[in-house]
Amino acid sequence: EDQVTQSPEALRLQEGESSSLNCSYTVSGLRGLFWYRQDPGKGPEFLFTLYSAGEEKEKERLKATLTKKESFLHITAPKPEDSATYLCAYILTGGGNKLTFGTGTQLKVEL
Amino acid sequence: ETGVTQTPRHLVMGMTNKKSLKCEQHLGHNAMYWYKQSAKKPLELMFVYNFKEQTENNSVPSRFSPECPNSSHLFLHLHTLQPEDSALYLCASSQSLGGYDEQYFGPGTRLTVT
DSSP states (O other): OOEEEEEOSEEEEETTOOEEEEEEEEOSSEEEEEEEEEOTTSOOEEEEEEOSTTOEEEETTEEEEEOSSEEEEEEOSOOGGGOEEEEEEEEETTSTTOOEEOOOEEEEEEO | OTTEEEEOSEEEEOTTOEEEEEEEEOSOOSEEEEEEEOTTSOOEEEEEEETTEEEEEOSOOTTEEEEEEETTEEEEEEESOOGGGOEEEEEEEESOSTTOOOOEEOOOEEEEEO
16 A cells, blocks of 8 residues: 655754654655645645655755655754644656645754 | 635634635646645545546545636535534645646635534
């Protein structure tokens, strides 16, 4: 059965304390792995798409990486404004554009 | 956030009411989606439209009725809902269905069924 699991469920960091969020998946025919950020009461905001193992993408303090079994979202020297829920999702080859989401990691960055 | 707009942002309705949610995208996309987000659960895909045609109904109860009059507008008509239907309803759009493109989300409608 295709599924995606995110860990940890919640993470509390001090400002400047780097860490990584994990998204592990067991699917056949992964076409793309997506990362979104969601602030309370808002819709998810697109961050990255990764298409093949070994691929990496960066945006400000965030870097996403992809292997054959998991993806990581690395957060370097986070700031309080990075506090949000981070969601990963996948699309399967031949699956149209149907995103299947994980339950997310709730990140809190404190001063 | 202005790429995909949703109205209303908050809605409280009784189980016997009929209401509609509206979504509009200003991105020139051809595919539009409805998702449901309940507390502690992953986003659930409900419906998919491509060039105004419905291509996916993810076993959604008939009390939810989507409508897509053109590629820029999407509605979700609600009637005789249940309290468990209370959730955040999110609309999204993407360039197409075949390109595996990223989806852009609206801010959502927070629905409470009393």
